[in-house]
Amino acid sequence: MGTETKRAVTSTQINLGALRNPLLIGGGAAGVLGLCCGALLSMGQGEDWYQKFSASYLVSFCFFMSISLGGLFWVTAMHLTRAGWGICVRRLCEILAMMALPMLVLFLPILIPVVLGWNSSVYSWVNIENITHARDLVEHKAGYLNSGFFTVRSILYFVIWGLLARFYLKNSVNQDSSRDPNTTLKLQSFSAPGMLLFALTVVFASFDWEMSLDPLWFSTMFPVYFFAGGVLGSLCVLTITSVSLQKSGRLTEDITTEHYHDLGKLTFGFVFFWAYIAFSQYLLIWYANIPEETSWFLYRQEGDWQMASIVLIAGHLIVPFFAIMPRTLRRNKTYMAFASIFILVMCWFDHFWLVMPQFRQEFGVIPADVLCLVGLGGLFVASFAWIAGDKSLIPEGDPRLYESLSYHNV
Amino acid sequence: MATTVDQLVDNTVEDPSKRAPLVMGGLDNTGITDVVAGVAEREKPPRAWYIAFGIANLLLVMLGANILHLIFTGVGVWGNKAPQFWGWPIVNFVFWVGIGHAGTLISAILFLFRQNWRTSINRTAEAMTIFAVVCAGLFPGIHIGRVWVFYWLFPIPTEHLAMWPNFRSPLLWDVFAVSTYATVSLLFWYMGMVPDIATFRDRSTNNIKRFIYGLLSLGWTGSARAWHRYEMAYVILAALATPLVLSVHTIVSFDFAVSQLPGWHTTIFPPYFVAGAIFSGFAMVVTLMVPARELFGLKDLITIRHLENMNKIIVATGTMVGFAYGIEFFIAWYGANPYEQFAFINRAFGPFAWAYWTMVSCNVIAPQFFWFKKIRTSPWLMVVVCIFVNIGMWFERFVITITSLSRDFLPSSWDYFDPTPVDVMMLIGSFGLFFTLFLLFCRFLPMVAMAEVKSVMPQDEGDAEHEAK
Numbered sequence: 001m002g003t004e005t006k007r008a009v010t011s012t013q014i015n016l017g018a019l020r021n022p023l024l025i026g027g028g029a030a031g032v033l034g035l036c037c038g039a040l041l042s043m044g045q046g047e048d049w050y051q052k053f054s055a056s057y058l059v060s061f062c063f064f065m066s067i068s069l070g071g072l073f074w075v076t077a078m079h080l081t082r083a084g085w086g087i088c089v090r091r092l093c094e095i096l097a098m099m100a101l102p103m104l105v106l107f108l109p110i111l112i113p114v115v116l117g118w119n120s121s122v123y124s125w126v127n128i129e130n131i132t133h134a135r136d137l138v139e140h141k142a143g144y145l146n147s148g149f150f151t152v153r154s155i156l157y158f159v160i161w162g163l164l165a166r167f168y169l170k171n172s173v174n175q176d177s178s179r180d181p182n183t184t185l186k187l188q189s190f191s192a193p194g195m196l197l198f199a200l201t202v203v204f205a206s207f208d209w210e211m212s213l214d215p216l217w218f219s220t221m222f223p224v225y226f227f228a229g230g231v232l233g234s235l236c237v238l239t240i241t242s243v244s245l246q247k248s249g250r251l252t253e254d255i256t257t258e259h260y261h262d263l264g265k266l267t268f269g270f271v272f273f274w275a276y277i278a279f280s281q282y283l284l285i286w287y288a289n290i291p292e293e294t295s296w297f298l299y300r301q302e303g304d305w306q307m308a309s310i311v312l313i314a315g316h317l318i319v320p321f322f323a324i325m326p327r328t329l330r331r332n333k334t335y336m337a338f339a340s341i342f343i344l345v346m347c348w349f350d351h352f353w354l355v356m357p358q359f360r361q362e363f364g365v366i367p368a369d370v371l372c373l374v375g376l377g378g379l380f381v382a383s384f385a386w387i388a389g390d391k392s393l394i395p396e397g398d399p400r401l402y403e404s405l406s407y408h409n410v
Numbered sequence: 411m412a413t414t415v416d417q418l419v420d421n422t423v424e425d426p427s428k429r430a431p432l433v434m435g436g437l438d439n440t441g442i443t444d445v446v447a448g449v450a451e452r453e454k455p456p457r458a459w460y461i462a463f464g465i466a467n468l469l470l471v472m473l474g475a476n477i478l479h480l481i482f483t484g485v486g487v488w489g490n491k492a493p494q495f496w497g498w499p500i501v502n503f504v505f506w507v508g509i510g511h512a513g514t515l516i517s518a519i520l521f522l523f524r525q526n527w528r529t530s531i532n533r534t535a536e537a538m539t540i541f542a543v544v545c546a547g548l549f550p551g552i553h554i555g556r557v558w559v560f561y562w563l564f565p566i567p568t569e570h571l572a573m574w575p576n577f578r579s580p581l582l583w584d585v586f587a588v589s590t591y592a593t594v595s596l597l598f599w600y601m602g603m604v605p606d607i608a609t610f611r612d613r614s615t616n617n618i619k620r621f622i623y624g625l626l627s628l629g630w631t632g633s634a635r636a637w638h639r640y641e642m643a644y645v646i647l648a649a650l651a652t653p654l655v656l657s658v659h660t661i662v663s664f665d666f667a668v669s670q671l672p673g674w675h676t677t678i679f680p681p682y683f684v685a686g687a688i689f690s691g692f693a694m695v696v697t698l699m700v701p702a703r704e705l706f707g708l709k710d711l712i713t714i715r716h717l718e719n720m721n722k723i724i725v726a727t728g729t730m731v732g733f734a735y736g737i738e739f740f741i742a743w744y745g746a747n748p749y750e751q752f753a754f755i756n757r758a759f760g761p762f763a764w765a766y767w768t769m770v771s772c773n774v775i776a777p778q779f780f781w782f783k784k785i786r787t788s789p790w791l792m793v794v795v796c797i798f799v800n801i802g803m804w805f806e807r808f809v810i811t812i813t814s815l816s817r818d819f820l821p822s823s824w825d826y827f828d829p830t831p832v833d834v835m836m837l838i839g840s841f842g843l844f845f846t847l848f849l850l851f852c853r854f855l856p857m858v859a860m861a862e863v864k865s866v867m868p869q870d871e872g873d874a875e876h877e878a879k
Binding site: 082 | 424425426427429522523524653656660664667668669670675676677678679680681726729733734737738741744745746747781
């Protein structure tokens, strides 16, 4: 077609360049400092301090993990649908997906107590003999909920995510220089089985990591709920990252108002999708009123945790729904960046609301929760810089890049 | 009649550097109008149309006769009895509502996702949506016993009836959901058709046609202002219709899932029903589109690429449905509830195992053939797969409804379900109603959204080649 020789991207700087080391060092320092302080603060809290700390840790871990998975979802979905709109931000998604590898290391503080069968593990089913209430039901599930199988499954998830992400990122980076359209075809045909693997692993990861915290409770909708939150979070991260990169003088010409508008529309859509899933799950359990299912919600809607549920409904649905509904606002990238930060905080709070009532009677965000968020957030940023390296932050060689650059919302 | 735009033979070959053409055969704007308007303008439709219309009418008469028999005799003519008070009528209702999901998905959600290929197929699919909703509405309508007071379904204050419908019942929510869906789909379909009806009006050769098409086209002039308003209305209707695509089958799933019955009460139902509805809807669209494009010479507009894309959606949604079956089974075991476990073992190995395995084979295994490009691009092979999908989706509703009810908590009331001939004739007859409406649509209304197809012709599209300059 004769355009291969031309350079589509017009921004002067399209990689992290000089930003890389500050992000690596700053993020790493914040990470180590945050997690250490969080752990130290927790140590003063009696014998089961490690369980308390790892509960705080798990909230932030699941939050960042779901964002990384959201990135993997977008890469796979874009290839699967031969999407053109999002090529400009696809490299960011590829990097997010690649975070699965550092996340494996960050999963160790949760995994090791399970492997070693510590009583301080966040998962009560690790030592069934400690369970007093309805132990026979947990024993029934022991074939699935046991340390060995859990470990094997968890590692398998990371291996699958890591391999998928590596395949996408490596081929896409190679295409930057080769400009070979066949790479796109290869990635497209790979994305269909990729999506199957993604779906299978996310389903069971969400069961394992968050639903099994209450080994008695179950909901077939839970994986979809986890997925909806992660996809929403990843969209917010894409907006925030793009705006920050542009503020620092990177990709200035190549991510346009149109792309922010598209991201904004999808964010709006997924705010609503999350609410749809959350509402359906709640309504069906509330309506049927079967005690073994309602206990989980009852604890969250009565007493101290009631306020948390109200905050979640207001902050995760009502405020963002109205805040990003107007088209003019969705086309304002600074506004969308702030809105995304707000939604992201609510996505974290969603995981807090899922996990914490298992461990605390009273609702309240304590310093350790925030320190874990800061710590894992720092490491997340550092991993981003580490993976991004000198790579171009936009898939320069993608044959559909022109289409993405030139699109205009009518 | 047409100038040459491109002469690609196979538009299913993917070249990432440019978008594949969606209109083949070298048709230009005039050519598209000629092809689409030609269907309604020809003196007589093809012979196959008459044969199909004749058969559809016979089935429709059979449906009418059975409805009369039911009204004059009572709902006892159906196989509905203890413990399956919900028999085929609700199975048929859910089946037909499901079929009606592809149209609005194509016209609303695919529109918002900027899927240009939807333009050739959206009109026919939307028409199918409306006809399917008509068939769906029929079954609960005649199930209520005293058909002549059907309006009691709606919350209308009446003096002689000192009561309201039960607002806590999802069956009432169904009334709202389905009637809203029918209304918006009809508006969407009709509004989208106005410019094309105006084209029919302008081309019509006799006064009767000109009068009727003129009336229907609402004085459309094709001015820039009219187009501006039209496009704004289209976006708004698309945005409104998008949650409706999800809400209708979500509420239908609530009919089952709010209960405490094992096999019905599971939280995955709403998205799983929606995926299943889109699955069956697309299967029906492909089943009818393949013969229709053949019969009316629309192959250059509804190309193999369009069919292939729909088949991909079928395999995607079919796999989602398969996943949902799997998760249900897993959680039935994981939940450790013996009644739930029994319900699922009973489904797979009980007296209705034949229905369960029919469902699994048709819904989960059959669409997997679409992984092969050969099958998803061969028109008649894909019809075979899609017919299996339709059979499977009917059986899915049968399995959910009947197996859960036939063996409930009280073993002394367990019973096998047998349909009566009236059940069978009504199901077959409902296809007569559907096909009659569809064939009339094909004959008299624009089957392809001409104006929209023209907007995605290469010269108007901001595709890679043009932008690269």
